[in-house]
Amino acid sequence: MDLTRDPHRSIRDAADSVREYNHRTINGPQAFHGKHPINTAPPAIGEAIGALYTLFERLPQAVDQTAAAVRHVEEQQAIRMANGDDPSEAVSRLLRDLIDARQSMLLAQTHLRSAVQVSSNMAGHWLEDDELEDADANA
Template sequence: MDLNRDPHRSIRDAAENIREYNHRTINGPEVFYGEHQLINHAPPAIGEAVGALYVLFERLPQAVDQTAAAVRHVEEQHAIRMANGAETDEAVSRLLRALIDARQSMLLAQTHLRSAVQVSSNMAGHWVDDELEDADANA
C-alpha cells in the first residue's frame, strides 16, 4: 500500500484491476478452471470472485464518504470555481446529492452481494475419480 501517492491514483488503479478482471473473464468461464484446466476448480474460484466483489462494495461507501468530505471542505474554504460558469453552490449540492445516491446504491449492492456470498461460499466442484487418476498419471 502506497500512502504517498495522489488519492485519485488508488481509485484509478482499482478500476484498472476491475478492467483486467473483465478482460480475463470476457471469453468465458474457462479462466476459472485453474492451472490444470479442470472444470471442478471453477465453482470455488467463482465463489472467491463473488467474495472479492463483496469486499470491493464493502469498501466503496467509505471512499465515497471521504470524497464527499473533501468536497465539503474545499467548498467551505471557497476554493471551488466552476469552469463552465455554473453557480458553485448549486453544482456542489448536485455533486454531493449524486455521491449520496451512489453510496445508497452501493449499500444495496452490498446487500445483494452478501446474499450471493452466502451461497457461493459453499460451492465446490465434484470429485471425479477419473480426474484424480489422470492427475496422478501426469504427475
C-alpha cells in the same frame, strides 16, 4: 499499500484492476479454472464473488471521504466552475449524486452478501484421477 500516492491514483488503479478482471473473464468461464474445471471452477468463482463483495463493502467509505473533501474545499471557497455555474449549487448537486451512489452501493452490498453466502458452499465434484482424465477428454 502505498499511502504516498495521490488519492485519485488509488481509485484509478482499482478501476484498472476491475478492467483487467473483465478482460480476463470476457471469453467465458475458462479463466476460472485450470486443467480440471470440474474441481476448480466453483470455488474460484466463489472467490471472485467474495472479492466483489469486499470491493463494494469499501466503496461507500471512499465515497464518504470524497464527499468530505468536496465539502471542505467548498467551505474554503476554493471551487470555481469552468462553465460559469454557481459553485454552491453545483456542489449541492454533486453531493446529492454521491449520496445516491452510496445508497446504490449499499444495495449492491446486500445482494452480493447473499451471493457470497450461496457461493461459499459451491465446490467441485470429488472425482478420482482417472475420472478427471475422462472429464478432460469430454470437455
